[in-house]
Amino acid sequence: MATTSYLVLAAIIFGIGAAGLLIRRNPLVMFMCVELMLNAVNLTFVAFSRQLGDVGGQSIVFFVLVVAAAEVVVGLGLIVAVMRRRQGADADDLRLLRG
Amino acid sequence: MLAAIQWNFGVESVTFAIAAFICVGGALGVVMARNPVHSALSLVATLFGVAVLFVIQEAYFLAAIQVIVYAGAIVVLFLFVIMLLGVDRVENFVEERKPLSLAVGIGFGAALAGLAALPLLVDANTKFTGQKAVKGTLDGDELTRLGRSLFTDYVFAFELTSALLIIAVVGAVVLSRKPEGDPIDLDEFPPIEDDDDLSVDETFDEDGLDVVDEAGDEAAAEVAR
Numbered sequence: 001m002a003t004t005s006y007l008v009l010a011a012i013i014f015g016i017g018a019a020g021l022l023i024r025r026n027p028l029v030m031f032m033c034v035e036l037m038l039n040a041v042n043l044t045f046v047a048f049s050r051q052l053g054d055v056g057g058q059s060i061v062f063f064v065l066v067v068a069a070a071e072v073v074v075g076l077g078l079i080v081a082v083m084r085r086r087q088g089a090d091a092d093d094l095r096l097l098r099g
Numbered sequence: 100m101l102a103a104i105q106w107n108f109g110v111e112s113v114t115f116a117i118a119a120f121i122c123v124g125g126a127l128g129v130v131m132a133r134n135p136v137h138s139a140l141s142l143v144a145t146l147f148g149v150a151v152l153f154v155i156q157e158a159y160f161l162a163a164i165q166v167i168v169y170a171g172a173i174v175v176l177f178l179f180v181i182m183l184l185g186v187d188r189v190e191n192f193v194e195e196r197k198p199l200s201l202a203v204g205i206g207f208g209a210a211l212a213g214l215a216a217l218p219l220l221v222d223a224n225t226k227f228t229g230q231k232a233v234k235g236t237l238d239g240d241e242l243t244r245l246g247r248s249l250f251t252d253y254v255f256a257f258e259l260t261s262a263l264l265i266i267a268v269v270g271a272v273v274l275s276r277k278p279e280g281d282p283i284d285l286d287e288f289p290p291i292e293d294d295d296d297l298s299v300d301e302t303f304d305e306d307g308l309d310v311v312d313e314a315g316d317e318a319a320a321e322v323a324r
Contacts, residue, residue: 020126029129031177035169046161055245055248058245069264073271076180077274078274080180
């Protein structure tokens with residue numbers, strides 16, 4: 001199975017995630033789209049890790065997972081803090097945070 | 100030998116096709132679902148698909164971590180926040196179609212189970228893929244190599260992740276703590292009915308944004324008339 005297949009699939013998922021990040025205005029859904037993009041990158045790392053015979057790619061995926069977990073914790077904390085001030089806020093309302 | 104390789108190639112192709120279909124369908128579901136809960140469940144589908152792709156690339160440990168951390172922890176965190184904020188009620192459920200939901204759920208579960216069991220059903224002793232797995236420079240199986248890589252080449256980054264996790268936890272606690280002396284009354288901030296008429300500004304009046312000045316000016320103009 002060619003590495004190309006995995007790379008094309010990862011590109012498609014990354015594209016969908018990026019499009020969703022741009023289209024959707026619900027901050028929670030935007031966060032999920034970021035997760036999609038991170039997963040696409042992980043897929044690329046694992047595919048290249050197998051093709052090149054280097055386990056380093058899998059190590060990087062491990063770190064990406066940890067960073068994604070930390071990012072979700074902080075990001076959801078921010079969303080909860082914003083939503084407390086104003087219920088039903090979407091990304092457009094966050095322009096009020098501008099200085 | 101050659102036939103075996105061709106045959107393995109076929110197994111990987113079929114598994115890849117099904118997993119890729121699940122991945123792309125789930126990704127589209129995340130983007131297009133009107134309800135955030137449906138987006139979160141579609142995200143689970145994509146994460147499972149990526150876990151299957153990790154398995155057929157012989158990254159077994161990462162596949163397990165993917166299911167445990169992503170599907171088990173992160174998506175549950177998403178669902179917690181969705182339920183906590185009640186944003187799942189913003190968009191109305193059209194109507195509940197229980198038989199369809201049931202069929203879809205069972206079908207999806209069966210498909211995933213069949214996908215996972217596919218190589219076992221055919222032949223338990225056959226290597227999963229026709230391609231060589233990760234070799235690395237060290238001896239041992241896949242997990243051993245990954246562990247050695249983490250604790251030798253990447254040990255400094257590994258130690259830094261512990262600091263990162265501590266910082267994230269502290270940050271989450273600080274963010275979710277109520278400010279002292281100024282308890283937030285949720286009734287004070289009722290949900291805004293109409294999003295488009297900038298009624299947001301009324302909510303923030305007491306915060307002293309400059310919008311208040313404009314409102315004040317308008318009120319003054321009103322009085323002057």
